[in-house]
Amino acid sequence: MSVNESSSAIIVTAAILVIGDEILSGRTKDKNIGYIAEYLTNIGVDLREVRVVPDVSEEIVAAVNALRGRYTYVFTTGGIGPTHDDITADAVAAAFGVAIDHDPRAVAMLSERFSPEELNEARLRMARIPAGAELVANAISKAPGFNIGNVYVMAGVPAIMQAMLDVIGSTLQTGAKMLSDTVRAGLREGDIGGPLAEVARAHPEVSIGSYPFWSETGPDTNIVVRSRDAEKLLAAMAAVKTMVAGEKQRSL
Amino acid sequence: MSVNESSSAIIVTAAILVIGDEILSGRTKDKNIGYIAEYLTNIGVDLREVRVVPDVSEEIVAAVNALRGRYTYVFTTGGIGPTHDDITADAVAAAFGVAIDHDPRAVAMLSERFSPEELNEARLRMARIPAGAELVANAISKAPGFNIGNVYVMAGVPAIMQAMLDVIGSTLQTGAKMLSDTVRAGLREGDIGGPLAEVARAHPEVSIGSYPFWSETGPDTNIVVRSRDAEKLLAAMAAVKTMVAGEKQRSL
Known part of the structure; x- marks a missing residue:
């Protein structure tokens, strides 16, 4: 441990x-x-x-x-x-x-x-x-x-x-639980890779994963944010959502 | 290799x-x-x-x-x-x-x-x-x-x-293919463990695996025989089948 x-x-x-x-x-x-x-x-x-x-x-x-x-x-x-x-x-x-x-x-x-x-x-x-x-x-x-x-x-x-x-x-010693939340970007992974890396750099104590998938409307991306600290998770989630909204605006 | x-x-x-x-x-x-x-x-x-x-x-x-x-x-x-x-x-x-x-x-x-x-x-x-x-x-x-x-x-x-x-x-070097065949025993794994171990000992160059499963009629066992040598595979399969038939007879 x-x-x-x-x-x-x-x-x-x-x-x-x-x-x-x-x-x-x-x-x-x-x-x-x-x-x-x-x-x-x-x-x-x-x-x-x-x-x-x-x-x-x-x-x-x-x-x-x-x-x-x-x-x-x-x-x-x-x-x-x-x-x-x-x-x-x-x-x-x-x-x-x-x-x-x-x-x-x-x-x-x-x-x-x-x-x-x-x-x-x-x-x-x-x-x-x-x-x-x-x-x-x-x-x-x-x-x-x-x-x-x-x-x-x-x-x-x-x-x-x-x-x-x-x-x-029930007999195991357990630790601080890893919390996670997901943003469905509605954008292609390659379109947000740059700004997502910036968000990740600005939130170094939070783990951010990017997972592409195909939806009915085309290629899409789930961005998964993970942390043991609820506040840091919330802050990173907010940054990801702001980034995604900006990129959507930009792509119109 | x-x-x-x-x-x-x-x-x-x-x-x-x-x-x-x-x-x-x-x-x-x-x-x-x-x-x-x-x-x-x-x-x-x-x-x-x-x-x-x-x-x-x-x-x-x-x-x-x-x-x-x-x-x-x-x-x-x-x-x-x-x-x-x-x-x-x-x-x-x-x-x-x-x-x-x-x-x-x-x-x-x-x-x-x-x-x-x-x-x-x-x-x-x-x-x-x-x-x-x-x-x-x-x-x-x-x-x-x-x-x-x-x-x-x-x-x-x-x-x-x-x-x-x-x-x-298509670019890989491939070797002698592992051949395999399966006997569905119609018997519980624990009932054939002893005689199956004897078959395995008598056929040391063949790999014999035993995999229990539940069928509609109750517990059953798949016996999987594997070898790169077709003749040795056949010989071991015959021995497994003979063993299974004998155990079924014995359980009647």
């Missing part, structure tokens, strides 16, 4: 690590990155980086260790099911250098759903939890996620990941 | 680098990763890693340099528009340690679309190309992407990125 010196607001940062060959092959289209990104923004956690890696232990270990050292939180998705290609829990244990074994608490959770005959070696794989980790309940299919250090390990199936994130979300 | 020693098949690898605050904030949901992943798989290029980084020069430089040293190709999306927050071209030039300036070829392309009055400083920003780069034509909005070393820089707007990828695709 770092402190924004200009406003003393606490900044909480995060990374997402998506684990899965099926995403890299294109067979499965990821739906978790955008969901988690929006969720974190809404609770005041800054998502700073995303990585997608294959089901290869060394790749997962390297990414977990690179990200957990850099950000307040790391959220992983994928690779915690009952089959041989689910290696996330073992890789995370290796990244932390801790043992991994069947966790009695996780076995108890699985027993709520599966009969003793159903709780075979494959399903018990879902109870393999690194030593020292806390479990994350899974209301949908019972097999838990877990949290070790600043790393949160979640399922890849979107509905289950979302249920886990709801459980995790 | 590395050579698969078991079959002497050439393996061509790639990474995607998505650049953009709007993806990390969740405001925009990325549509490029899945598209490029599928495209590369289809032409025989193995996507091995994806990263998403913010519009911050040092982050882009670090990611470009980490990825271009590791993979045959790197494809970036985003940050090549006409506004102040479009810093990808400058960051890629910095990553390669080369100069960047208005490229006469790129200015000529922009002149096909924009009148001299329209071709203002903001739009000319889209003609900033690192020294030594080759341009990638953009049939949609004219502003080109570019290729320097093994890095391909593309637009973030999906339709434009796709048009650029079509131009780039």
Whole structure:
């Protein structure tokens, strides 16, 4: 966690690590990155980086260790099911250098759903939890996620990941929320690039992004202003609106 | 490029680098990763890693340099528009340690679309190309992407990125194509995890993935078998099918 010196607001940062060959092959289209990104923004956690890696232990270990050292939180998705290609829990244990074994608490959770005959070696794989980790309940299919250090390990199936994130979300330390507002310019991006850069220079503590899109009436631009400080956001928004009105006038 | 020693098949690898605050904030949901992943798989290029980084020069430089040293190709999306927050071209030039300036070829392309009055400083920003780069034509909005070393820089707007990828695709060295086939098991993942792991152990040169899903009739599993070798793929598929038939019999 770092402190924004200009406003003393606490900044909480995060990374997402998506684990899965099926995403890299294109067979499965990821739906978790955008969901988690929006969720974190809404609770005041800054998502700073995303990585997608294959089901290869060394790749997962390297990414977990690179990200957990850099950000307040790391959220992983994928690779915690009952089959041989689910290696996330073992890789995370290796990244932390801790043992991994069947966790009695996780076995108890699985027993709520599966009969003793159903709780075979494959399903018990879902109870393999690194030593020292806390479990994350899974209301949908019972097999838990877990949290070790600043790393949160979640399922890849979107509905289950979302249920886990709801459980995790309330336990996270959150920072000053990034506020944002949007001006739809009604002008082409290239027509306002110059004056918009001037507005950005005059408001250095505010982040201003420009996103072109095609509307029914032709090319248009959304200008997104972001800041943790409500007053600075308002001031920059006013400057953007004044600039846009001036450029519209000029283009008549 | 590395050579698969078991079959002497050439393996061509790639990474995607998505650049953009709007993806990390969740405001925009990325549509490029899945598209490029599928495209590369289809032409025989193995996507091995994806990263998403913010519009911050040092982050882009670090990611470009980490990825271009590791993979045959790197494809970036985003940050090549006409506004102040479009810093990808400058960051890629910095990553390669080369100069960047208005490229006469790129200015000529922009002149096909924009009148001299329209071709203002903001739009000319889209003609900033690192020294030594080759341009990638953009049939949609004219502003080109570019290729320097093994890095391909593309637009973030999906339709434009796709048009650029079509131009780039035919120029890429491609490797032995990864073949894949799928068995819909009609069984729960946890019921077949054990025997599926045995099949995987007996077919070590084939990659076998297991993906649970909910069908109208209840929980089901897709088993995806992947290999560059058609015979090995067929042999593993046969073993998976035999295993699934046996497990179905056993569950009656």
